[in-house]
Amino acid sequence: MKGFLGKRAIASAISLVGLIILVFFLSRLTGDPTDLYLPLDASQEARENFRNIHGLNDPLMVQFGRFVGDLARLDFGMSIRRAEPALDAVLRGFAWTLQLAAITMVLVTLLAIVIGSLAAFRVGGLFDRLATFFSLIGASAPDFWIAIVAIVLFSVNLGWVPTSGTGTPWHWILPIGVLFIRPFGLILQVVRGSMISTLSSAYIKTARAKGVKNRPIIFVHALRNAMLPVITVIGDQAAGLLNGAVVVESIFGFPGVGKLMIDSILQRDFAVVLAAIMVTALAIFVMNLLIDVLYAVLDPRIRY
Amino acid sequence: MIRRTVCIAAAMLAAAGASQVAAQEDSITVVLSEELDIVDPCEASRSNVGRVVLQNIAETMTELVPGSGLQPRLAESWEDKGNGTWRFNLRSGVSFHDGTALDAADVAHSLERIKSEQISCEIGAKFFGGIDLTTNVVDDTTIEITADPAQPILPLLMSTVTVVPSETAMDSFVETPVGTGPYTFDEYARGQHIKLSLNPDYWGEEPAVRNATYVFRSDSAVRAAMVAAGEADIAPNIALQDASDASMDFSYPNSESVYMRPDTTMAPLDDIRVRQALNYAVDREAFVGTILADGTLLSTALVPPSTIGYNHDLEPYPFDLEKARALLEEARADGVPVDTEITLIGRTNNWGNVLETMEALLAMWQDAGFNMSLQMVEVAEWLEHYSNPFPEDRRPEIVAAQHDNANGDPVFSVFFKYASEGLQSAVRDPELDAMILDATTATGDEREAKWAELFKYIHTDKVYDVQLFHMVGFSRVNPRLDFTPTIRTNSELQLSQVSFN
Numbered sequence: 001m002k003g004f005l006g007k008r009a010i011a012s013a014i015s016l017v018g019l020i021i022l023v024f025f026l027s028r029l030t031g032d033p034t035d036l037y038l039p040l041d042a043s044q045e046a047r048e049n050f051r052n053i054h055g056l057n058d059p060l061m062v063q064f065g066r067f068v069g070d071l072a073r074l075d076f077g078m079s080i081r082r083a084e085p086a087l088d089a090v091l092r093g094f095a096w097t098l099q100l101a102a103i104t105m106v107l108v109t110l111l112a113i114v115i116g117s118l119a120a121f122r123v124g125g126l127f128d129r130l131a132t133f134f135s136l137i138g139a140s141a142p143d144f145w146i147a148i149v150a151i152v153l154f155s156v157n158l159g160w161v162p163t164s165g166t167g168t169p170w171h172w173i174l175p176i177g178v179l180f181i182r183p184f185g186l187i188l189q190v191v192r193g194s195m196i197s198t199l200s201s202a203y204i205k206t207a208r209a210k211g212v213k214n215r216p217i218i219f220v221h222a223l224r225n226a227m228l229p230v231i232t233v234i235g236d237q238a239a240g241l242l243n244g245a246v247v248v249e250s251i252f253g254f255p256g257v258g259k260l261m262i263d264s265i266l267q268r269d270f271a272v273v274l275a276a277i278m279v280t281a282l283a284i285f286v287m288n289l290l291i292d293v294l295y296a297v298l299d300p301r302i303r304y
Numbered sequence: 305m306i307r308r309t310v311c312i313a314a315a316m317l318a319a320a321g322a323s324q325v326a327a328q329e330d331s332i333t334v335v336l337s338e339e340l341d342i343v344d345p346c347e348a349s350r351s352n353v354g355r356v357v358l359q360n361i362a363e364t365m366t367e368l369v370p371g372s373g374l375q376p377r378l379a380e381s382w383e384d385k386g387n388g389t390w391r392f393n394l395r396s397g398v399s400f401h402d403g404t405a406l407d408a409a410d411v412a413h414s415l416e417r418i419k420s421e422q423i424s425c426e427i428g429a430k431f432f433g434g435i436d437l438t439t440n441v442v443d444d445t446t447i448e449i450t451a452d453p454a455q456p457i458l459p460l461l462m463s464t465v466t467v468v469p470s471e472t473a474m475d476s477f478v479e480t481p482v483g484t485g486p487y488t489f490d491e492y493a494r495g496q497h498i499k500l501s502l503n504p505d506y507w508g509e510e511p512a513v514r515n516a517t518y519v520f521r522s523d524s525a526v527r528a529a530m531v532a533a534g535e536a537d538i539a540p541n542i543a544l545q546d547a548s549d550a551s552m553d554f555s556y557p558n559s560e561s562v563y564m565r566p567d568t569t570m571a572p573l574d575d576i577r578v579r580q581a582l583n584y585a586v587d588r589e590a591f592v593g594t595i596l597a598d599g600t601l602l603s604t605a606l607v608p609p610s611t612i613g614y615n616h617d618l619e620p621y622p623f624d625l626e627k628a629r630a631l632l633e634e635a636r637a638d639g640v641p642v643d644t645e646i647t648l649i650g651r652t653n654n655w656g657n658v659l660e661t662m663e664a665l666l667a668m669w670q671d672a673g674f675n676m677s678l679q680m681v682e683v684a685e686w687l688e689h690y691s692n693p694f695p696e697d698r699r700p701e702i703v704a705a706q707h708d709n710a711n712g713d714p715v716f717s718v719f720f721k722y723a724s725e726g727l728q729s730a731v732r733d734p735e736l737d738a739m740i741l742d743a744t745t746a747t748g749d750e751r752e753a754k755w756a757e758l759f760k761y762i763h764t765d766k767v768y769d770v771q772l773f774h775m776v777g778f779s780r781v782n783p784r785l786d787f788t789p790t791i792r793t794n795s796e797l798q799l800s801q802v803s804f805n
Contacts, residue, residue, distance in 0.1 A: 035687045084479075151526060
């Protein structure tokens with residue numbers, strides 16, 4: 001296992017370096033942040049000063065060398081749009097996104113496993129219908145539409161929860177609710193499909209023949225074996241949320257890393273973009289490692 | 305024992321609730337469209353920064369008041385000493401939030417700071433580009449400011465300069481702005497909110513609002529919903545489609561003017577008949593109340609009608625398709641290459657329904673016989689078309705632009721947009737250059753007349769552009785407030801002008 005983890009770490013580090021080089025040069029291809037930072041009426045002289053101060057007049061390779069040197073000291077530089085180090089802004093945003101993603105994924109996983117298993121046990125029953133409904137909503141309704149409808153219904157008309165923002169536990173209900181729907185529908189379908197396949201296997205039939213009750217059959221014998229494909233999908237969905245639930249963060253005024261990254265790309269705040277990519281890539285790398293470990297825990301036949 | 309504990313807890317809860325209600329009665333929440341990246345007073349000319357900082361935290365020497373003109377603020381009076389020098393007499397007894405007294409050295413420092421190369425302040429770049437400023441501190445309350453080249457409107461320009469203490473760093477933006485204004489900057493929880501509270505030592509009248517919280521929501525529907533749900537009191541900027549409640553929503557002239565700028569240095573757009581045809585081919589009135597909001601005004605210049613020198617005698621070009629076609633034919637007969645393809649350049653998200661506006665314009669111009677195509681680009685690419693120097697190998701283009709001038713004088717616009725050396729000018733006309741210089745250095749009634757003449761020259765005599773609309777903005781205001789948005793709401797939101805019904 002240690003050897004496997006070491007190999008994965010090296011492979012991920014190589015991918016990360018490649019990603020950083022790619023993002024550094026691609027982001028520079030999008031143009032000069034001077035045009036966006038200074039007002040339209042700014043003189044050529046002011047633009048030249050800005051470029052000189054931020055090193056934008058230097059050759060690209062000189063800028064890259066400076067960036068790599070700073071990176072070796074974990075210094076991503078100062079944000080040109082914010083009066084603070086880029087990494088501070090990113091870590092602050094990432095903490096919000098991590099909380100949002102973690103709570104959402106825990107709820108999604110628990111409910112999807114329970115409802116998906118019950119749906120598989122009785123195809124066409126109540127839980128199966130629920131699974132189909134949520135899968136359809138998750139696949140067809142866009143996040144921003146659900147978010148706006150939820151705000152109008154639950155906040156403006158009913159006054160049950162705040163429209164947006166942070167501050168109290170009530171503020172988390174709508175963003176989590178909206179984020180919940182898409183991965184829930186998807187994971188629910190995977191759990192259902194995987195469970196239907198597992199429940200029809202020979203060892204389950206043997207257990208039934210021996211008189212084992214339904215609950216242990218579903219949640220003890222079948223679930224563990226049905227979980228491998230489910231974990232892959234959960235990992236995928238969680239990675240998506242860690243990258244930042246941009247739409248939900250924007251609409252609900254959640255100060256997460258996804259919104260920060262999009263704003264920084266639009267503003268060509270290169271330092272923040274690179275810091276955000278580094279932090280989220282590292283988080284996804286750690287999460288993938290955890291999933292690999294979880295495979296081995298769930299299925300003793302898997303050995304690295 | 306249990307009963308007593310419950311009673312105490314209930315009393316404490318009631319007290320907490322009461323204090324919360326009391327706190328809310330004189331507190332307001334403002335919901336802005338974007339989080340503030342920088343809160344430095346020298347960036348206060350940016351709309352959302354201005355709505356927090358300008359005149360709330362940091363004040364200016366003079367203030368442009370809609371309907372009343374230029375008024376004193378930190379300067380009590382000013383006089384022209386000649387040769388580009390103006391003397392300003394400061395109000396005495398004014399102190400900054402850090403307790404230090406306001407003096408002339410602070411004003412000198414603030415002027416030097418907005419021009420600091422190390423921080424590239426927007427106020428310096430936007431209003432003082434190409435102007436050298438020197439200061440002479442006569443005494444604690446008197447300062448002489450010399451501008452080179454001379455600026456007859458220096459007192460007006462001073463309405464843009466936020467005054468900060470001499471101790472403010474020259475090489476970095478501040479994170480906690482300090483000024484002389486009626487509110488102190490108490491807290492900035494990044495990504496969440498900004499909090500201001502009443503400055504107990506303020507030199508002026510005590511405002512009704514004691515505390516203000518600013519929150520940030522990028523979606524207009526959410527900003528409108530927050531006011532509707534009572535979570536916010538003012539949303540200074542909401543979209544047309546969200547301004548659906550007449551009891552809460554206000555429209556106001558937002559000082560933005562939309563115009564189309566043809567490249568008059570290239571054929572066929574260098575021919576006046578072609579530019580006249582562009583103007584006659586547009587049915588401007590068809591846009592109002594359909595693609596654009598009711599209340600949008602047809603324009604004849606790129607500054608709002610409240611600007612001095614706005615020529616109220618000019619009429620927008622009427623929609624006359626036959627005349628447009630005839631003018632094009634006349635130009636064609638004289639050998640003007642009117643069939644050359646012209647690219648219409650629009651900027652995504654420049655204003656509400658910009659794509660629909662551009663598509664409608666394209667259809668109207670194609671209908672008149674122009675060979676034209678539309679290209680919508682994002683801001684950075686658009687700037688490459690809009691700002692000088694233009695590429696040598698360019699094709700004939702018309703660039704759509706929206707310009708904001710809420711500062712009361714055309715000088716903030718005309719040089720940049722029409723002078724041969726102007727950064728966003730596609731006009732090369734020495735006669736117009738001379739007129740701009742003449743009007744810029746004139747004062748009083750003469751200045752007003754010269755600007756009016758200049759606008760006629762641009763709009764009627766030479767037809768250098770296609771003026772379209774003075775736009776309106778929408779604000780949603782909680783009915784518990786007594787506050788009416790004005791043209792200034794586009795760039796500032798003075799909490800001291802808000803009271804409660």
